[in-house]
Amino acid sequence: MDKYLKLAACILLTLSIGAISGIATSSGINNWFMELTKPFFNPPNYLFGPVWTLLYFLMGFSFFMILQSPIKELKRKAIKIFVIQLSLNFLWSFLFFKFQLIGLAFIEIMLIWISILAMIITFNKINRIAAVLQIPYLIWVSFATILNGAICWLN
DSSP states (O other), X not given: OHHHHHHHHHHHHHHHHHHHHHHHHHHHHHTHHHHSOOOTTOOOHHHHHHHHHHHHHHHHHHHHXXXXXXXXXXXXXXXXXXXXXXXXXXXXXXXXXXXXXXHHHHHHHHHHHHHHXXXXXXXXXXXXXXXXXXXXXXXXXXXXXXXXXXXXXXX
């Protein structure tokens, strides 16, 4: 039972981080963001919620897999990298939507990308499946980085 509680806690942690940042920054999405010039490849707003929900779920699940690993020497490093990337992810929404600092958000999302890559590399040394589960996150943040840069350029 302890294993299932830990799994639920990991998934709830990541989903909660996403929900808190989404709720806290939603006023910027509904007002200011709608007025920005966006590139032709900007996806519809309704797509972001389901995609991020899936990505946060995968983050939580792979984090659980890392916590379950008997490999102790890399686990501490993996946890630190996970916390860093999740913190950077949380901060980005505030920079972009709440404070409307598009340029700073663009720099910060590049740090997110680097931290996700570091997480995947570290997770892979502990649990290959946990690492592979983060590839969609890296792909989505790669796209989001291009989108953030294009919005910065156009505005």
